Amino acid sequence: MKRYNFLIQAAFMSLAFLATFHEAGAQNRQVVAKAQSVSGDRFAFAARSPKGANVYGVNRPSAAMLSAIDRGLINLFAVSRKNGYNRRLSYSDYSIFIARADRNTDSQGKYSPDVAVGAAQYAGTGYDQGGYIYAAGMVIAFNPGAFLIADHSKDFQRVSDLVRYEGEHLVLFHNDRRRYSQTADHSQGGGHPILQ
Numbered sequence: 001m002k003r004y005n006f007l008i009q010a011a012f013m014s015l016a017f018l019a020t021f022h023e024a025g026a027q028n029r030q031v032v033a034k035a036q037s038v039s040g041d042r043f044a045f046a047a048r049s050p051k052g053a054n055v056y057g058v059n060r061p062s063a064a065m066l067s068a069i070d071r072g073l074i075n076l077f078a079v080s081r082k083n084g085y086n087r088r089l090s091y092s093d094y095s096i097f098i099a100r101a102d103r104n105t106d107s108q109g110k111y112s113p114d115v116a117v118g119a120a121q122y123a124g125t126g127y128d129q130g131g132y133i134y135a136a137g138m139v140i141a142f143n144p145g146a147f148l149i150a151d152h153s154k155d156f157q158r159v160s161d162l163v164r165y166e167g168e169h170l171v172l173f174h175n176d177r178r179r180y181s182q183t184a185d186h187s188q189g190g191g192h193p194i195l196q
């Protein structure tokens with residue numbers, strides 16, 4: 001009888017584990033689907049940065065992109081701690097989608113790989129290109145924390161900065177909801193860096 005109870009308990013435990021595991025899998029699939037619908041891209045490649053961030057790419061993420069992502073997260077975590085924010089400061093808390101750039105230079109001709117996304121709250125503002133805007137980065141989800149940037153072949157400092165900037169929204173969401181709300185929408189003014 002004891003052994004029987006133990007078996008039942010073990011079965012329940014593994015069921016609970018499987019349920020958690022499946023839930024995480026379903027959540028990840030939802031986030032991938034959202035990133036695909038926002039960017040119009042298909043993220044066929046999944047990778048992990050050297051520090052352990054989850055990275056998805058239209059193409060196989062380059063080593064230079066992966067280490068630029070890590071440098072951005074290092075900076076994000078440092079400035080977050082400095083501000084007393086301690087939640088979601090693990091590399092594995094972050095999923096970064098590397099989309100295909102919809103433009104490679106900005107209106108001044110400067111190298112600036114960006115992604116065209118629906119204008120939403122930016123409609124009618126100076127950002128509006130006629131129903132869409134060019135975004136350098138965009139938050140996709142909060143659980144797990146996910147955002148989108150465009151693929152770069154140079155200027156990897158820009159990639160690190162974008163990772164830090166998009167990450168700021170996620171850190172604030174999980175650590176300081178009031179400040180998150182005040183800074184989430186750049187159409188109301190204010191930009192990055194938010195955390196000093």
Ligand SMILES: [Zn+2]
Pocket residue numbers: 165166169186192
């Ligand atoms: Zn932002």
